Amino acid sequence: METLTNKALKGGEWLIRETDPSASFIPEDFSEEQKMIRDMCNQFLDMEVMPILDKIDSMEPGLMRSLLQKAGEQGLLSTSFPEEYGGLGKDFVTSTIVNEYLGAGHSFSVAVSAHTGIGTLPILYFGNEAQKQKYIPKLISGEWTGAYGLTEPNSGSDALGAKTSARLSEDGKYYLLNGQKCWITNGGFADIYTVFAKVDGDKFTGFIVERGFEGFTQGPEEHKMGIKGSSTVQLYFQDCKVPVENVLGEIGKGHKIAFNILNIGRLKLCAATLGGAKRATSSSVEYAITREQFKTSIANFGAIKHKLAEMATQVFACESSLYRTAQLIDDKEKELLEAGKPFNEALLGAAEEYAIECAILKVNGSEMLDFIVDEGVQIHGGNGFSAEYDISRAYRDSRINRIYEGTNEINRLLTVDMTLKRAMQGRLNIMGAAMKVSQELMSIPDFGAEDETPFTQEIKLVNNFKKAVLLTAGAAAQKLMMQLEKEQEILMNIADMAIDTYVAESVLLRVRKLALEGNNDPIYKDMLNCFLYDAADRINKNGKDAINSFAEGDEQRMILMGIKRFTKAASFNSKEARRRIADKLISERKYPF
Numbered sequence: 001m002e003t004l005t006n007k008a009l010k011g012g013e014w015l016i017r018e019t020d021p022s023a024s025f026i027p028e029d030f031s032e033e034q035k036m037i038r039d040m041c042n043q044f045l046d047m048e049v050m051p052i053l054d055k056i057d058s059m060e061p062g063l064m065r066s067l068l069q070k071a072g073e074q075g076l077l078s079t080s081f082p083e084e085y086g087g088l089g090k091d092f093v094t095s096t097i098v099n100e101y102l103g104a105g106h107s108f109s110v111a112v113s114a115h116t117g118i119g120t121l122p123i124l125y126f127g128n129e130a131q132k133q134k135y136i137p138k139l140i141s142g143e144w145t146g147a148y149g150l151t152e153p154n155s156g157s158d159a160l161g162a163k164t165s166a167r168l169s170e171d172g173k174y175y176l177l178n179g180q181k182c183w184i185t186n187g188g189f190a191d192i193y194t195v196f197a198k199v200d201g202d203k204f205t206g207f208i209v210e211r212g213f214e215g216f217t218q219g220p221e222e223h224k225m226g227i228k229g230s231s232t233v234q235l236y237f238q239d240c241k242v243p244v245e246n247v248l249g250e251i252g253k254g255h256k257i258a259f260n261i262l263n264i265g266r267l268k269l270c271a272a273t274l275g276g277a278k279r280a281t282s283s284s285v286e287y288a289i290t291r292e293q294f295k296t297s298i299a300n301f302g303a304i305k306h307k308l309a310e311m312a313t314q315v316f317a318c319e320s321s322l323y324r325t326a327q328l329i330d331d332k333e334k335e336l337l338e339a340g341k342p343f344n345e346a347l348l349g350a351a352e353e354y355a356i357e358c359a360i361l362k363v364n365g366s367e368m369l370d371f372i373v374d375e376g377v378q379i380h381g382g383n384g385f386s387a388e389y390d391i392s393r394a395y396r397d398s399r400i401n402r403i404y405e406g407t408n409e410i411n412r413l414l415t416v417d418m419t420l421k422r423a424m425q426g427r428l429n430i431m432g433a434a435m436k437v438s439q440e441l442m443s444i445p446d447f448g449a450e451d452e453t454p455f456t457q458e459i460k461l462v463n464n465f466k467k468a469v470l471l472t473a474g475a476a477a478q479k480l481m482m483q484l485e486k487e488q489e490i491l492m493n494i495a496d497m498a499i500d501t502y503v504a505e506s507v508l509l510r511v512r513k514l515a516l517e518g519n520n521d522p523i524y525k526d527m528l529n530c531f532l533y534d535a536a537d538r539i540n541k542n543g544k545d546a547i548n549s550f551a552e553g554d555e556q557r558m559i560l561m562g563i564k565r566f567t568k569a570a571s572f573n574s575k576e577a578r579r580r581i582a583d584k585l586i587s588e589r590k591y592p593f
Helices: 032-057 063-073 092-101 107-116 121-126 129-141 254-290 302-338 343-353 355-385 390-402 408-424 430-442 456-486 488-516 522-550 553-566 574-588
Strands: 002-004 017-019 146-149 165-168 174-185 192-199 203-210 216-218 232-243
Touching: 032 063, 032 092, 032 107, 032 390, 063 107, 063 129, 092 254, 092 302, 107 146, 107 174, 107 254, 121 129, 121 192, 121 203, 121 254, 121 343, 146 174, 174 192, 174 203, 192 232, 192 254, 203 232, 203 254, 254 302, 254 343, 254 355, 254 390, 254 574, 302 343, 302 355, 302 488, 302 522, 302 574, 343 355, 355 390, 355 408, 355 488, 408 430, 408 456, 408 488, 430 456, 430 553, 456 488, 456 522, 456 553, 488 522, 522 553, 522 574
Parallel strands: 002 017, 146 192, 165 192
Antiparallel strands: 165 174, 174 232, 192 203, 216 232
8 A cells, every 4th residue: 555655645545545644733733822722712611601501501692692702802713714804814723723622612612613614604715805805804703693594494414405595686686585494503693694595496506694684584492402502593584685796606506605615514513522522521530530439439440441441532533533634624725725726715625625534524523422421421320410410411412413514324425425436537546446455355365474663563454444445345336336326324334434444544643643753652552552443343344234235155255254354453452451541531630632
């Protein structure tokens, strides 16, 4: 497998190329300025949000809006926006840090993410200069708040199936919008909405709608299972008069806005779930230390140590893949800017390049947080079910993350679909790599002496994970051809194999880079090996399930033999490794990495 020694890794290319760890960005690389911004975000949550979570959840009138204004005054809404509109002009990694460290604020995190993301970015990236000058400065200062109207009662993931219509008024001055939108975050108090409608019945188009436009009304607040303090309403349009100058982008090109914004949103959602997971892990560690049963702290029990260690390992793994990807997007954006692209096309082009990775992060982050808060409740025992403890709120608030920004099922399907399409377009040589893996299966395995340089076994195992994905995907594509897209169960299996592989490689790159920089703390290798050891079994299971769904006879036996070979991990005492990880958390009384 070819090793990549520079940062020009294309989206999806990690599956067929190795990355030099020195070229991979890790959280330990944060600059002093980035650490300062991280600390500002933590302080804002600790001072302004965490003490009033109950008030936020009870939707005290004007409270959420005032919090967004305070965040705006401190510059937390404007991190990545250009200086010409009043922003701070920071890079993509820095804006990801803000999303992560404001991400632990429960309903506030939802409001701030929606405002700075889908509420503002469509105008920044697709608006004309007049629209940007009019709206962006007030949105990023917190004077105005933003929302996004895409979903309808009968069109969720199928966004282009929207029924909201728009027709030009007789005098040619307005578009008249008719229809409704649902599940609109910040909808109850926003000033500016990006709304999608079909012009003349078929031209899917974006519009900038202001609160107060004639014919625009909103429904009551939804009662939700979690994120109770997040404003969620329906929007209604009855001949709503939208000035023609408020068309966003081009008529009939609204899909470009909707789908490009989602790529960035998926990565930012992963960042927010990571922030929530770190806080939930730290609070669970603290609780385990202080809670006594049978005359000792429950943190001393092996069953609790196992949980704490697994929580830390999953957080560490998710963080590794998040910042690896954020830097890839950042590098691509700079490359496109240097090639003469305007800033909006540069970031959107970079996010599109890594759309596969963004879908992977969305699934991994949301499911990681669900695991963390579930185990957190378990560690808290009966108290975890009590509203007196924040972990119960974290548990309820987490569940939505697997649904919005595209359900995890949709994102799994997209992961495989985008990879195969790029292979068909010649952007990725997936089929060539899959053929090499098939040929390797026909050859006699190399039983020569192992090179015992650091991380030899781990590097080989991750490369074998990639071979398992290529073998399964290649065989499925060859056997089922155009029918593969209808076999969603198989696609889900392949997606899960790919997700585990990308995250596993990201952890490996982080731990190898730390070692290259002189940080050889064995705790990092413990977390790496715990993740790889379990990932091997998951990849093996998903590979077998997929293969048994489409192959039979000698072909089936041959491919299953390959899956077994490529997911064989060395024996490893995971119990002792997890105890060491847990002891580190307990000694620091928090998630310390």
